[in-house]
Amino acid sequence: MKEKWKEQIKWGTMVFVVAAAVVAVIFVFVNFAKISGAIGTLLKILSPIIYGAVLAYLFSPIYNRLLDALKPKLKKYLPRGAAARNVAKGIATFLAVLLLIILTVGLVAMIIPQIYTSVMDLAVTLPSNMAALYANAMRALEDYPEIREGVRQMYDMAYDFITGFTQDTLLPNMQKIVASLSIGIFSMLNWFKNIFIGLIVMIYLLNIKEDFLGAARRMIYAVLPKRGAGMLIQEFEYINKVFGGFIIGKIIDSIIIGFICFFALSVLHMPYAMLVSVIVGVTNVIPFFGPFIGAIPSFILILLASPIQSIYFLIFILILQQFDGNILGPKILGNSTGLSSFWVLFSILLFGGLFGFVGMIIAVPTWAVILNLVERLINLLLYRKGMPSAREDYLKDTESRRIEP
DSSP states (O other): OHHHHHHHHHHHHHHHHHHHHHHHHHHHHHTHHHHHHHHHHHHHHTHHHHHHHHHHHHHHHHHHHHHHHHHHHHHTTOOSHHHHHHHHHHHHHHHHHHHHHHHHHHHHHHHHHHHHHHHHHHHHHHHHHHHHHHHHHHHHTTTOHHHHHHHHHHHHHHHHHHHHHIIIIIHHHHHHHHHHHHTOTGGGHHHHHHHHHHHHHHHHHHHHHHHHHHHHHHHHHHHSOHHHHHHHHHHHHHHHHHHIIIIIHHHHHHHHHHHHHHHHHHHTTOTTHHHHHHHHHHHTTSTTTHHHHHHHHHHHHHHHHOHHHHHHHHHHHHHHHHHIIIIIHHHHHOSSSOOOHHHHHHHHHHHHHHHHHHHHHHHHHHHHHHHHHHHHHHHHHHHHTTOOOOGGGGSGGGTTSOOOO
16 A cells, blocks of 8 residues: 555656646746856856856866976975965966966967958959959850859949948947057946956856865765766766867867968968958867868958969968868867767757857857767666667668567
């Protein structure tokens, strides 16, 4: 009788949880606009905390290495272990923040003026470059009047759009950006405030992250059964490994690719070298589609200035991406996610469609974590049924095998 009540309570609880989940999903779907707006407002309020957390996560490996290198040396001069550790943490934090400031100021000082010059040159020379390109195309198609007429119509449409965009949108906005960077201090006050608070949050998180992790483990073990808590902590460690290895590695890889591109384009005397290198480096953060996303607008920019050099650019970018995909990328990233090419493509399309540019960046590690969780769940369920977990046992050519509990 007692076992019967236990079974009924178990099924009743399951029905209640399922019903509550269905109601929650319906509620979210019906009030999606309000909920997304509330989440957006909350994220805007917490943006300094988010900036600081992201910076702390990205610079945590550097901080940890500095801390490990400083502690043994300081123990020679500070006999108390706590004192040596505190001094080492202070020095490591200072060096990590100093490195962040140097990288930021250096990149801005090098890139912003070059990009501004390239964009202004592009806006000034674009009409003449388009006219020259159109004239060359008309000469090449002199014996094909029907094609010439189609090219003429497309040129007129493109010319009206591009010139209108550069004169009415690009140039005024570039002037506004430069003005805001040079004298618009009050208009950027909120942004500077967020960055400043983010740096403070970064400093705090770098120094108390071990305490946070310890408190989180303590809470998990207090709430969950010991086995479940251990599995959850193991899953979080895997998430940290995948995200840290992939995102940090991809950022380093993209910076190197951007510098290689700038050096090569400068040697080849190609136009808009800095602008094109920034486009190639930034879009390279996106797996699979990144090289194409960056190469297409860069090719068009160079084509307008010099058709011959645009062909050289395509050849160079093909060689560069082969070098990145087969040598540099695997050297830096290794097999950090373990996803096949199909799942990489699928995850980028899915998360890119849902969350845009940020979704395309986090798609691969996020999907790797999801698939790993599903794989572990399947293995657990098969284990409870006493069935093999190896995929080979379920392939078509092994159907004749007896897969029994």
